[in-house]
Amino acid sequence: MQALSPEALVCQLKWRYAVKKFDPARKISPDTWAALEQSLVLTPSSFGLQPWKFLVITDRAMKEKLVPLSWRQTQPADCSHFVVFAARTTLSERHVDEYVARVAEVRGVPPDSLAGFRKMMIGTLVPPRPGFEIKHWASLQAYIALGNFMTSAAVIGVDTCPMEGIEPAKYDELLGISDSGFATIVACAAGYRAADDKYAVVPKVRFPAEVVVQRV
Amino acid sequence: MQALSPEALVCQLKWRYAVKKFDPARKISPDTWAALEQSLVLTPSSFGLQPWKFLVITDRAMKEKLVPLSWRQTQPADCSHFVVFAARTTLSERHVDEYVARVAEVRGVPPDSLAGFRKMMIGTLVPPRPGFEIKHWASLQAYIALGNFMTSAAVIGVDTCPMEGIEPAKYDELLGISDSGFATIVACAAGYRAADDKYAVVPKVRFPAEVVVQRV
Numbered sequence: 001m002q003a004l005s006p007e008a009l010v011c012q013l014k015w016r017y018a019v020k021k022f023d024p025a026r027k028i029s030p031d032t033w034a035a036l037e038q039s040l041v042l043t044p045s046s047f048g049l050q051p052w053k054f055l056v057i058t059d060r061a062m063k064e065k066l067v068p069l070s071w072r073q074t075q076p077a078d079c080s081h082f083v084v085f086a087a088r089t090t091l092s093e094r095h096v097d098e099y100v101a102r103v104a105e106v107r108g109v110p111p112d113s114l115a116g117f118r119k120m121m122i123g124t125l126v127p128p129r130p131g132f133e134i135k136h137w138a139s140l141q142a143y144i145a146l147g148n149f150m151t152s153a154a155v156i157g158v159d160t161c162p163m164e165g166i167e168p169a170k171y172d173e174l175l176g177i178s179d180s181g182f183a184t185i186v187a188c189a190a191g192y193r194a195a196d197d198k199y200a201v202v203p204k205v206r207f208p209a210e211v212v213v214q215r216v
Numbered sequence: 217m218q219a220l221s222p223e224a225l226v227c228q229l230k231w232r233y234a235v236k237k238f239d240p241a242r243k244i245s246p247d248t249w250a251a252l253e254q255s256l257v258l259t260p261s262s263f264g265l266q267p268w269k270f271l272v273i274t275d276r277a278m279k280e281k282l283v284p285l286s287w288r289q290t291q292p293a294d295c296s297h298f299v300v301f302a303a304r305t306t307l308s309e310r311h312v313d314e315y316v317a318r319v320a321e322v323r324g325v326p327p328d329s330l331a332g333f334r335k336m337m338i339g340t341l342v343p344p345r346p347g348f349e350i351k352h353w354a355s356l357q358a359y360i361a362l363g364n365f366m367t368s369a370a371v372i373g374v375d376t377c378p379m380e381g382i383e384p385a386k387y388d389e390l391l392g393i394s395d396s397g398f399a400t401i402v403a404c405a406a407g408y409r410a411a412d413d414k415y416a417v418v419p420k421v422r423f424p425a426e427v428v429v430q431r432v
Contacts, residue, residue: 001227001373004228008219010258012220016258016260018260038229038425039229044232048421054429055429056431057432058432059432106421107421139356140356140359149363156220156221162360204322212256213253213257213272214270214272
C-alpha cells in the first residue's frame, strides 16, 4: 500500500525546514489537525507502553507566556498549534497494568492471557535494572513521536519547528504538570511559514550520504 | 505544498505495524531505498549537528549474524534492509568545526562568518554542562531519525520493525564500530511483511486520544 511515491516523499522532506517565523494568521484546519493528532496517538513505542503525554496548546495567552520560557523565540506565539512532548519520569506496576488492561480491551482477550507479557515488562522496567533510567527511556520514546510528527506534518504540507531551546521545568510549572509523573522533554511548533521567513530559502545543510551512511 | 491528504496519512500510519515476519524474498527496490536513505540523511537534529551514523546492512551473512545478538528475533535476517542507528558518544571541537565547515560549504559563506554560531555550540556542548550527557543527547537525535524513518517508510508503503531488543555492545563489536566514537543505540528492519505474519491483523493498541492528548 503506497500512498506517496518515493520521489514525492523526498520532495516533502526537502521542503520541510525548521521554521523561524510562522504566519500568525494561518491556522491548521480542524481536519488537518485531527490527522496530526492521530499521528501522535499512533506513534509506536517500547513495548507499546506510550510513556508520554502530548500537550497541544492553542490558547493565545498561554502561547505567549511560553515565549520567555523558550529563549525568547517567537514560534510558540506565532504558530497555529504548539505541541509539548512530556515523558513519564517513573513507571509503576499500575502503569503497566493500565496498559495491559487496554491491550485486553482492544483485542478482546482476558487480561490473564497477557500475564507473560505483563511479567516481561515488569521484569524489565519495574524497577529498571541499574543504569537504566525511566525518564531517559521515556524521553527516547517521546523523540520517536517528535520525528513521526514532523514527517507526518511535512507530507501533508504543514510546517513545523522542533524546539529544544526551552526551559522544561518552567514549562512544567506553567502547564501545571510538575509532580504529575510527566516532565516536559521537547516541543514542536506547527503551522505555516510566514511568506518572508528568510530561513525558508537558505540551503539545507546535511553531511553527504557517504559520511553518515555506511553500507554493510 | 501538500503531497498527501490528511486522511491518506492516517491510513498509512494505521497500516504500519511492527512486523514480526518479513518476506525474505521481497527486497526494497533501489529507487525506493534511495528515498529512504535520503530520509535518514535529511533528518533534523539539535543545532543541525547530525551526531549519528546509519549502518545499512544488506549482506546476507552479516544479517544472519545479527539474529543471535537480537534476542533471536529473525527480522534482521529476513528483512530487506536492516538499519543500525549509531550515535556519537563524545563531541569535540573538531566535530563542531567539521559541521561549521559543511555549513560554510553548502551556503557559500566564509567559515569566519559562522564564528558566533560555532561559539554557541562549543559553549553548550564542548564540554557539556554538568548532568548533560553527549551520548544521551545524541541518542535522542537518533530517535528522531528512527521516527522519521518509520513514518517515511509507511507513507511509501514499506514495512518496518523498530528493534530495541538488541545487544548494542555486541552489535558494535560485530560491525567494527567499537571505539569509533559512535555506539549502537537502536535498529530498524525495513522490507515487506510476509503474507502470513499474524501480527498484521492484530488490532493496534493505543490509549484513547483523551488519555494522551491534553488540550490547552
